[in-house]
Amino acid sequence: MRLIKHLNTLRSWDRPRWQSAGLMLLTGLFVASLIPALQSPHSLALAPALVHSPAFSRKALDLGAFRWQSITVEKGQTVSEIFEHMGLSGKTLQQVMASTAARDSFRRIRDGDILEFEINGYDQLRAMRFDRTDLEQVNLTLENGLVREQITVRPLENRLMVASGDITSSLYADAKRAGLDGNVVNQIANVFKYDIDFVDDLRDGDRFQVVYEQSFLEGKPYRQGHIRAASFINRGKEYTAFRYNHNGREEYFDANGRPLKKVLMRIPIEFARLSSTFGMRKHPVLGRMRAHKGVDYAARTGTPIMAAGDGRIEFAGWKSGYGKTIIINHGQGRTTLYGHMSAFGKYKRGQSVAQGSIIGRVGSTGLATGPHLHYEFRVGGKQVNPLKVTMPKPEPLRGAALAAFRRDTAPVVAMMEQSTTTEMR
Numbered sequence: 001m002r003l004i005k006h007l008n009t010l011r012s013w014d015r016p017r018w019q020s021a022g023l024m025l026l027t028g029l030f031v032a033s034l035i036p037a038l039q040s041p042h043s044l045a046l047a048p049a050l051v052h053s054p055a056f057s058r059k060a061l062d063l064g065a066f067r068w069q070s071i072t073v074e075k076g077q078t079v080s081e082i083f084e085h086m087g088l089s090g091k092t093l094q095q096v097m098a099s100t101a102a103r104d105s106f107r108r109i110r111d112g113d114i115l116e117f118e119i120n121g122y123d124q125l126r127a128m129r130f131d132r133t134d135l136e137q138v139n140l141t142l143e144n145g146l147v148r149e150q151i152t153v154r155p156l157e158n159r160l161m162v163a164s165g166d167i168t169s170s171l172y173a174d175a176k177r178a179g180l181d182g183n184v185v186n187q188i189a190n191v192f193k194y195d196i197d198f199v200d201d202l203r204d205g206d207r208f209q210v211v212y213e214q215s216f217l218e219g220k221p222y223r224q225g226h227i228r229a230a231s232f233i234n235r236g237k238e239y240t241a242f243r244y245n246h247n248g249r250e251e252y253f254d255a256n257g258r259p260l261k262k263v264l265m266r267i268p269i270e271f272a273r274l275s276s277t278f279g280m281r282k283h284p285v286l287g288r289m290r291a292h293k294g295v296d297y298a299a300r301t302g303t304p305i306m307a308a309g310d311g312r313i314e315f316a317g318w319k320s321g322y323g324k325t326i327i328i329n330h331g332q333g334r335t336t337l338y339g340h341m342s343a344f345g346k347y348k349r350g351q352s353v354a355q356g357s358i359i360g361r362v363g364s365t366g367l368a369t370g371p372h373l374h375y376e377f378r379v380g381g382k383q384v385n386p387l388k389v390t391m392p393k394p395e396p397l398r399g400a401a402l403a404a405f406r407r408d409t410a411p412v413v414a415m416m417e418q419s420t421t422t423e424m425r
Helices: 002-011 015-038 041-052 079-085 090-097 100-106 171-177 182-191 399-424
Strands: 067-072 114-119 125-131 136-143 146-153 156-166 207-217 220-234 237-246 249-253 273-276 279-282 289-292 295-298 304-306 311-318 324-331 334-344 358-362 372-379 382-384
Touching: 079 090, 090 100, 090 125, 090 136, 100 136, 100 146, 156 171, 156 220, 156 399, 171 182, 171 207, 182 207, 182 220, 207 399, 220 399, 237 399, 311 334, 324 358
Parallel strands: none
Antiparallel strands: 067 114, 114 125, 125 136, 136 146, 156 207, 207 220, 220 237, 237 249, 273 295, 279 289, 295 372, 304 358, 311 324, 324 334, 334 358, 334 372, 372 382
16 A cells, blocks of 8 residues: 555656656765775775876876885985885895895995885886985896996086185184185195194284185085195285196195295194294203203194105104104204104104105103104204204296296186285275
């Protein structure tokens, strides 16, 4: 009876009611068809692309397509952990590590490095790349079970730059303020060390100017190189230096073509403090007035001590109050003595030594209250003050050699003059 009643009701519906019922039925069927799709996470990810992009490419669904992916190496992360993170199998790792080239490259990987992998949807590795240095990129390609390595070198662009500044506190601080790094500052000190004591001779108002090599990597400053020219005004006197290749050797000459490298260095230790001068003084250990026939430079134990000039080791051993001592014979009646060493260099008695070679380390052996170098300069067996004695000068360039020097250094001379003119405007 209930069914007959429903049928009679349906017979009584007019056309609009039938249209409304049909629309509701179609809506219900559409919603029911969406429920399985909504339950699938993969369908959720693809649904927006399918709806909004009618031209959706089949390649996006191609699991065999290789694409580059990257990972940043974390501190303490191992290569196996990196491969696992990228979804690569242990077999793939073994295949890569079987290559000597790959193993050597992986040893250079550090935390913060970025590794790139070319992988497909089946977690297959076709290639990878990473930076071995700032200038070198390693490219590894897997082909038929073998790993092929290729190194790509990024080119550097080199330019000459000019920097200048006034001394207001120290050479390091003021040079840094002018945009120079420690490498260039050390070169300035090394170039002019025969004439300027950068610890005690500097005064406020001294001025420096430098033409130096600057390399650029991908348009950004990368590294500062050699000084090509420099000038330093110390206590009103100007000193100049120009880098020039003479007889196959890069050396520095002044504006007149005379080598800056003297026969003997005035100070055989870098950036040490003059702690005791030449002359009479009260001995710090013996406690009585006594002639101090050298100069003392206070420095940390282990600070390198250099040979003041070319010569031959005349003595190397313990010498009473001097402690561990080296004496070098430079010829023409000139010798230098280095006392209170903590250790000797590689040179033995009778061996030849070149100027600037490390002959020992600062210490406090013998009669010394603290680590320092006792340095003596002797002429004809008599001690003289190394800070005041006139050092022998090398021969300058002459004739054709001087003309070639002036011709080759003309561009950097012009750069310095132009920079000075610009600053004065």
